[in-house]
Amino acid sequence: MIKFLDLLQVNFLHKEEIEQRLLDVFRSGWYLLGEEVKRFEVNLAAYIGTKHAIGVANGLDALRLILRAYKELGLIKAGDEVIVPSNTYIASILAISDNNLVPVLVEPDPQTFNIDIGRIEEKITARTKAIMLVHLQGRVVYSEQLRAVATKHNLKIVEDNAQAIGASWQGIKTGKLGDAAGFSFYPGKNLGALGDAGAVTTEDDALAATIRALANYGSNQKYVNIYQGLNSRLDEIQAAVLDVKLKYIDEENAVRRMIAKRYNKEIVNPKLQLPEIPNDEQEHVWHVYVVRSVDRDELQQYLTDNGVQTVIHYPIPPHKQKAYAEWNNKSYPISEQMHDEVLSLPISPVMSDSEVTTIVDLLNKY
């Protein structure tokens, strides 16, 4: 069987190094807010090219904390609106509504799966304060036009970089394109921990200090609390593992890119719509490789029957979820069609050439 993602093998690429660092943390007797987190934060900030990186407990918290910090700094207030793509993973939207802000859904570009930048301005009102820019599937969404719209309307750009670590636009990494960015190191992400983990990157000193305090009970000094904060810290154990894996992220993303290129070149079945390979302006990191088919469920069954695991990212659009019942009657046709047609094929740094060949052959026979 070809697994969708063989996490054990992904982590075993660096088995000795990871086991050594785990043991070091265990034997250090220091498990939170220590040297491992500091080291990883410095290395992540250097990798992305930002002044600050702040380790937090997970990707959702990273995004929640950015918006919460803007509220504490007086730049956003309850009831304000945040633009977000209608086909994103639900966490991008939860981060907005959790802060008593109003998510304003904007349809994606059907070619890129990312928010349609041309549709943003028509949704801006006097209450709009930010754009949550999601680099979905590992594909960058950014342009000078977008920056101009944000500047003109005085909007913060918050990047949801959960799926795109290592991607770049004109040589600038995602995580540095906006005003602040949230990262997820959920085990299945391109840079995955051995449990939950996340981070925020930003150039903004005030924002960084506020997030650091908010994530640690609202405290900027032991037993002094300046905010009603939460507990959202990155563990030393997870930081140590991530610090090992960060060194290899470019190499591993390059393998994903090679597999994506092979799929695009070798799959020639007209029943399948393949993703677009972006031009040289941007580097895509292929968190997932998504094909579209009008008979998606049959296609998935066919691959399952032939020993290939696939996943649907995602089966239900956010506006059709019970959690957002107030949107259930609204129509976002581009998103709805995507959710009916998408299927993610296996792609990972541990897939062999022959596995790719097997999948290509199966799809061409379908």
Ligand SMILES: *Cc1c(COP(=O)(O)O)cnc(C)c1O
């Ligand atoms: C994974 C993911 C998140 C949430 O990250 P967690 O670490 O699971 O909380 C947020 N946004 C997107 C787009 C994601 O893919």
